[in-house]
Amino acid sequence: MSLLNVEHINVYYGAIHAVKDVSFHVEEGEIVTLIGANGAGKTTTLQTISGLLHARTGSITFQGESITGVPAHKLVSRGLAQVPEGRRVFLQMSVQENLEMGAFTRSGSEVDQSIAEVYERFPRLLERKNQIAGTLSGGEQQMLAMGRALMSKPKLLMMDEPSMGLAPILVEQIFEIIKELHKAGTTILLVEQNAEMALKIADRAYVLESGAVSLSGTGKELAESDAIKKAYLGG
Amino acid sequence: MTFLNHLISGISLGSVYAIIALGYTMVYGIAKMLNFAHGDVIMVGAYICFFAVASYGLNPIIGILLAMLVCTVLGMLIERLAYKPLRQAPSLAVLITAIGMSYFLQNSAQLLWSANNKMFPSFLNFGGTTGISLFDGQLTIAWTTLVTIAACVIIMIGLTLFTGKTKMGKAMRAVSEDKGAAQLMGINVNTTISVTFAIGSALAAIAGVLLCSSYPILVPTTGSMPGIKAFTAAVFGGIGSIPGALLGGVLLGVIEIFAKAYISTQLSDAIVFAVLIIVLLFKPTGLLGKQIREKV
Numbered sequence: 001m002s003l004l005n006v007e008h009i010n011v012y013y014g015a016i017h018a019v020k021d022v023s024f025h026v027e028e029g030e031i032v033t034l035i036g037a038n039g040a041g042k043t044t045t046l047q048t049i050s051g052l053l054h055a056r057t058g059s060i061t062f063q064g065e066s067i068t069g070v071p072a073h074k075l076v077s078r079g080l081a082q083v084p085e086g087r088r089v090f091l092q093m094s095v096q097e098n099l100e101m102g103a104f105t106r107s108g109s110e111v112d113q114s115i116a117e118v119y120e121r122f123p124r125l126l127e128r129k130n131q132i133a134g135t136l137s138g139g140e141q142q143m144l145a146m147g148r149a150l151m152s153k154p155k156l157l158m159m160d161e162p163s164m165g166l167a168p169i170l171v172e173q174i175f176e177i178i179k180e181l182h183k184a185g186t187t188i189l190l191v192e193q194n195a196e197m198a199l200k201i202a203d204r205a206y207v208l209e210s211g212a213v214s215l216s217g218t219g220k221e222l223a224e225s226d227a228i229k230k231a232y233l234g235g
Numbered sequence: 236m237t238f239l240n241h242l243i244s245g246i247s248l249g250s251v252y253a254i255i256a257l258g259y260t261m262v263y264g265i266a267k268m269l270n271f272a273h274g275d276v277i278m279v280g281a282y283i284c285f286f287a288v289a290s291y292g293l294n295p296i297i298g299i300l301l302a303m304l305v306c307t308v309l310g311m312l313i314e315r316l317a318y319k320p321l322r323q324a325p326s327l328a329v330l331i332t333a334i335g336m337s338y339f340l341q342n343s344a345q346l347l348w349s350a351n352n353k354m355f356p357s358f359l360n361f362g363g364t365t366g367i368s369l370f371d372g373q374l375t376i377a378w379t380t381l382v383t384i385a386a387c388v389i390i391m392i393g394l395t396l397f398t399g400k401t402k403m404g405k406a407m408r409a410v411s412e413d414k415g416a417a418q419l420m421g422i423n424v425n426t427t428i429s430v431t432f433a434i435g436s437a438l439a440a441i442a443g444v445l446l447c448s449s450y451p452i453l454v455p456t457t458g459s460m461p462g463i464k465a466f467t468a469a470v471f472g473g474i475g476s477i478p479g480a481l482l483g484g485v486l487l488g489v490i491e492i493f494a495k496a497y498i499s500t501q502l503s504d505a506i507v508f509a510v511l512i513i514v515l516l517f518k519p520t521g522l523l524g525k526q527i528r529e530k531v
Contacts, residue, residue, distance in 0.1 A: 052415055076421030088416040090409050092525070101409050104402070105421035152421065 001064050003028045003187055004049070004156055009058030011041075011048050018044045020211040021058070026156065026189050031182050033190040033198040033219070035232060036208035042191040043085050045208070046160050049189075050082045051075050063155070077105040079155030083162060085191075087145040091134035095125050098133050098144055102151030111151075118147040121177075139170040146177065150186075157181065158189045163197065175201060195232035199223040207232075236373045241496045242489065247380040247449065249488020250387030254442040255465030256472070256480035257394065258435030264411040264475040265431045268326065271333040272313060273439060274462015275340035280306045280440030281355065281447045281457060282348055288356055295358040302440040310436025311429055319425070337459070344455035352454055355447035379448045386445060390438060391481055398477065407431060411475065464491075464504075467511050473524025482522055487511075 002025040011019035019041045026032045034042050047053045049060055051072035059068045067075060081102075090098050099118055103111045119126035122143045128136060133144060142162055149157055162178070163171040175197050182188055182201075192198035199205055202219035207228065215222065222228050255277060262270045280302040287298035317336050321329050357365070359378040366377035398404035409417040410427045418424055439458075446461055447453050464487060472483025490510055494503040514522065 050419060052418060071423075072415075072418035073421050073423045076419070082419050084416055084419060088413055090412045090416065092412055093405070093408060097405055097408075100402075100405065101417070101420045101422070104406060148420070 002026060002061075003063060004189065005061045006045075006049065007059050007061075009045070009048060009055040009060065011044050011053055011055050013044075018211055019048065019055070022208070022211070022213055023058075024206050024213065024216070026187060028155075028187055029185070030203045031178070031188045031190060031201055031219075033192055033202040033205045034208055035192055035195040035198055035205060035222075037232075038193065039210075040208040041211040042208055043160055044211075046082065046158050046189070046191055050080060050158060076152050076154075079153075081149040081152045081154035081157050083142075083145045083149045083157070083159040085160035085164065087138075087141045089133045089136075089141050089144045089148065092132060094130050094132055095136070095144055096129050098148050099125075099151050102148035105152060114151050114153065118150055121150075121180075122147050139166055139173070142166065142170075142174055143177070146174075146181075150181070154186070156187050156189060158191075160191045161193060162190075163192065163194050171197065195228065196223075199228075236370065237496075239374060241492050243376055243380060245489030245492035246485055247383045247488070248492060249468075249485035250383045251442050251446050251449070251461065251484075252465045252468045252487050253387055253481045253484025254390055254438050254445070255461060256469040256484045257390070257477065258439050259466050259469040260472075260474055260476065260480045261407075261431050261435050263469070265407055266314075266318070266428050268318065268329045269333060269466070270313075270318075270432075270435075271330070271462070271466075272336035272340055273435065274458040274460075274465070275337050275344075276306050276310055276313075276436050276439040276458070277443040277446065277462060278344060278453075278455060278458030279309060279340065280443035281453050282344065282353075283440070284444045285353055285355055285447070285453055288358060289353075299441065299444050302444060303437045306436040306440035306443075307433045310432040310439070314429060314432040319428075337462075341455045341459065348455065350455060352452050355451035355453045357448060357451065359448055377449075379445070383445045383449065386441060387481070387484075390441070391477075394434075394477055403427075403430060460504075464507065467508065470521055471511050471514055473521030476521070476523045476525070479521055479523035486522075 004026040007023050008021050009019055010021060022045055034045060036042050044053060048055050051070055054069055059066060061067065062078060062080060090101060099115050103114060124140055125144060125147055128140065133141065136144060162174050166174065171194065178188060178190065179201055190198055190202065199219045199222050205217065205219050205222045206213050207215040215227065258273045259270065262268065283302040283305045284298040287293045287301050288295050313336055317332050318329060321332060359382055361378055366375050368375050398408055406417065406422045407427050409420065409422060410424055414424050443458065465484065468483035468487040469480050471487060472479030487507060491503050491507050494506040498506060
């Protein structure tokens with residue numbers, strides 16, 4: 001049984017058919033990446049899984065249970081967390097409060113334990129514990145968004161363009177962190193425009209083109225495929 | 236000494252505006268809508284307390300609690316029935332609905348309780364006096380005034396603690412910043428909005444009772460002018476900001492009383508709104524309003 005199974009979903013924004021018959025699956029322990037150009041439907045797909053948008057047709061199952069049409073706020077306690085595009089940390093709240101919000105569905109001393117773990121992974125956040133998130137740099141905000149998502153102890157962590165708008169050195173760092181999280185046992189669904197980096201760390205990958213899956217394979221296969229090289233890797 | 240007297244009545248009136256303004260500002264912060272029916276919830280609260288105390292002879296404290304209970308339920312009902320179905324609708328539709336709801340409440344009150352004036356009972360007498368006398372009787376402060384200011388301070392401290400320390404309060408701040416991201420944290424946005432309306436409406440009931448204790452003529456349109464002024468106070472202080480509501484409310488009250496005392500009774504409202512326009516010309520986000528810069 002796959003951890004996440006997306007079957008033939010179609011998502012519309014009004015009359016615009018944004019996601020067309022997309023199917024894919026994520027197995028426990030994998031890093032799966034969805035790559036594609038701007039407007040290919042990557043973010044729409046993620047938001048449909050996390051319940052912020054709803055598919056008109058098709059089905060999504062998570063851990064064997066249907067989550068089609070389940071509102072976003074009910075999915076967190078089932079083990080789904082998302083690092084949204086553009087980070088979307090709560091800019092007027094402190095770093096610590098942002099992390100507390102990540103643990104909204106949990107309570108008790110476990111929360112403090114998780115906060116300590118996040119600070120251990122991201123020492124920069126500990127230094128800035130009481131700082132308002134709006135004063136953090138882009139890279140720090142990305143770390144906060146990741147830490148915040150980890151606070152719900154997700155079984156599947158979905159990340160939407162974590163490298164967006166970051167300096168190359170920070171991009172490297174973020175991907176290092178993704179690898180570490182994966183090693184620590186987190187299953188990851190990664191949406192990226194930076195196909196080169198994403199394919200390097202992914203077990204499997206799907207290419208989205210104008211709302212539909214055009215190619216799929218292992219990260220290595222796709223990284224070596226001529227079509228991908230031409231379209232996304234600048235070669 | 237008269238100056239001090241005016242200042243104190245200004246702060247007291249301003250405290251009422253501030254308590255009402257909180258309802259506007261919290262709802263705006265979270266649901267991004269202007270609930271123009273908020274002023275009329277004040278009126279309903281005042282009527283409930285009036286009937287409980289004057290007709291049924293209940294203890295004023297019970298009267299206030301009853302008014303808070305009724306208003307809380309009313310506020311949540313209004314949100315559930317009139318505003319929630321319009322969550323995805325253009326903001327203009329929501330605004331018109333809110334104005335319609337305001338007239339609906341006023342007319343229902345008129346139908347139920349008639350348009351005749353009701354004299355709101357003054358129940359704030361301690362030890363048989365209506366106030367305290369200072370400086371050999373040169374300065375008299377009514378108990379109502381003191382209670383109003385105290386209520387405002389307590390409410391402000393309570394709300395600050397609520398939004399700063401409790402899980403629900405923090406969730407409300409998260410929703411007011413980014414609904415989508417809040418949902419991804421597992422926060423139920425609908426519940427949060429409901430709680431906001433409940434708090435705002437309970438505060439409206441308190442404001443209604445305090446207002447009518449100072450200005451005891453109760454009619455179905457009682458809430459309308461204070462409602463508009465409190466909305467002005469919320470914008471003045473920076474809509475969406477809780478300290479802004481306090482600052483805006485108190486300033487507005489003081490300006491109004493001073494204008495009445497030193498310039499012209501008839502022109503006082505015009506002066507109040509003129510000040511608002513001038514402030515907004517120079518600071519469009521209001522005194523404490525924040526401009527949110529997004530970091531990319």
